[in-house]
Amino acid sequence: MDKIYDVIIIGAGPAGITAGVYAARKGMDLIVLTGDIGGQAAWSGDIENYTGYQFVTGSELTAKFEEHMKKYSIPVKEQEEVTGIDKDGNFFAVSTLKGKYKARTVIVSSGKRSRELNVPGEEEFKNKGLTYCATCDGPLFSGKDVAIIGGGNSALDAALQLIKIAGKIFIINIEPELKGDAIMREKVLKSDKVTVLNKTRITAILGEAFVKSIKVKKDEEEKEISVQGIFVEIGLIPNSGFTGLLDKNKQGEIEVNCANETSVPGIFAAGDVTNVPEKQIIVAAGEGAKAALGAFKYISKSREGG
Numbered sequence: 001m002d003k004i005y006d007v008i009i010i011g012a013g014p015a016g017i018t019a020g021v022y023a024a025r026k027g028m029d030l031i032v033l034t035g036d037i038g039g040q041a042a043w044s045g046d047i048e049n050y051t052g053y054q055f056v057t058g059s060e061l062t063a064k065f066e067e068h069m070k071k072y073s074i075p076v077k078e079q080e081e082v083t084g085i086d087k088d089g090n091f092f093a094v095s096t097l098k099g100k101y102k103a104r105t106v107i108v109s110s111g112k113r114s115r116e117l118n119v120p121g122e123e124e125f126k127n128k129g130l131t132y133c134a135t136c137d138g139p140l141f142s143g144k145d146v147a148i149i150g151g152g153n154s155a156l157d158a159a160l161q162l163i164k165i166a167g168k169i170f171i172i173n174i175e176p177e178l179k180g181d182a183i184m185r186e187k188v189l190k191s192d193k194v195t196v197l198n199k200t201r202i203t204a205i206l207g208e209a210f211v212k213s214i215k216v217k218k219d220e221e222e223k224e225i226s227v228q229g230i231f232v233e234i235g236l237i238p239n240s241g242f243t244g245l246l247d248k249n250k251q252g253e254i255e256v257n258c259a260n261e262t263s264v265p266g267i268f269a270a271g272d273v274t275n276v277p278e279k280q281i282i283v284a285a286g287e288g289a290k291a292a293l294g295a296f297k298y299i300s301k302s303r304e305g306g
Helices: 012-026 038-042 058-071 134-141 153-165 184-191 281-304
Strands: 002-011 030-033 080-089 089-094 100-108 113-114 145-150 170-172 194-197 201-207 210-217 221-226 229-232 236-238 267-269
Touching: 002 012, 002 089, 002 281, 012 030, 012 038, 012 058, 012 100, 030 100, 038 058, 038 134, 058 170, 100 281, 134 153, 134 281, 145 153, 153 170, 153 229, 184 194, 201 221, 210 229, 210 267, 267 281
Parallel strands: 002 030, 002 100, 100 267, 145 170, 145 229, 170 194
Antiparallel strands: 080 089, 089 100, 113 236, 201 210, 210 221
């Protein structure tokens, strides 16, 4: 007979890791299935708003998360892409590209992925000057002129990282003004490396073997800007395509109540993949804790027959 876990946690970002720690502390038999460890947190640069850390980098915080999981010997299967969740009698079957797992409950904490530009040249120049992760690829652009596409916290975070590395930095923002945290905006706008182009959109990416320039348009005026790197920071799409059983909103986010319950009893969800409004590391961690406690209570009631 197949092993039946108490809970399968999908994703190992702040929500999934915290859910794992809480589930382990409750003595639940669990497994974590994930593409990587850290999720969006691992891609962040300087983090100054996670309680207990006046300053920590995304990679440092991710290392602390992973260390915490190891303390409880939580089994983690990396590079295990989940493809579906189905009901299997009183249990749930979670399918991946490598196999199938069975559990009494499931916590979906699969996070989000970068939204693409959908402009000419994007596919051609991926990993050839165009990237979706300043933390991962910023050091490759030392001294080079770059463009950041976006105007929210993600774009500001990328700018703060690149100010230390790159040459000129052009922020291409489709909105009338930059959004995001006031402190981050202030730091970015102080730099003489940064030029902000508001009410402007990118229309094409140009180059040969690598990126050489971008075309941008403001009102009816189009111009070309010479850059050797492009960082796309225009938002995220929830990784919820495998959750056909669950109700989702128009953005594809899994709908949850304040107890992290989804539309299917026994399946919980937490973090950026849900419709919880604030997409912050500390919020995701708290939601993961709630989801694990909810899964524990669900199993306890099932075993009591009530």
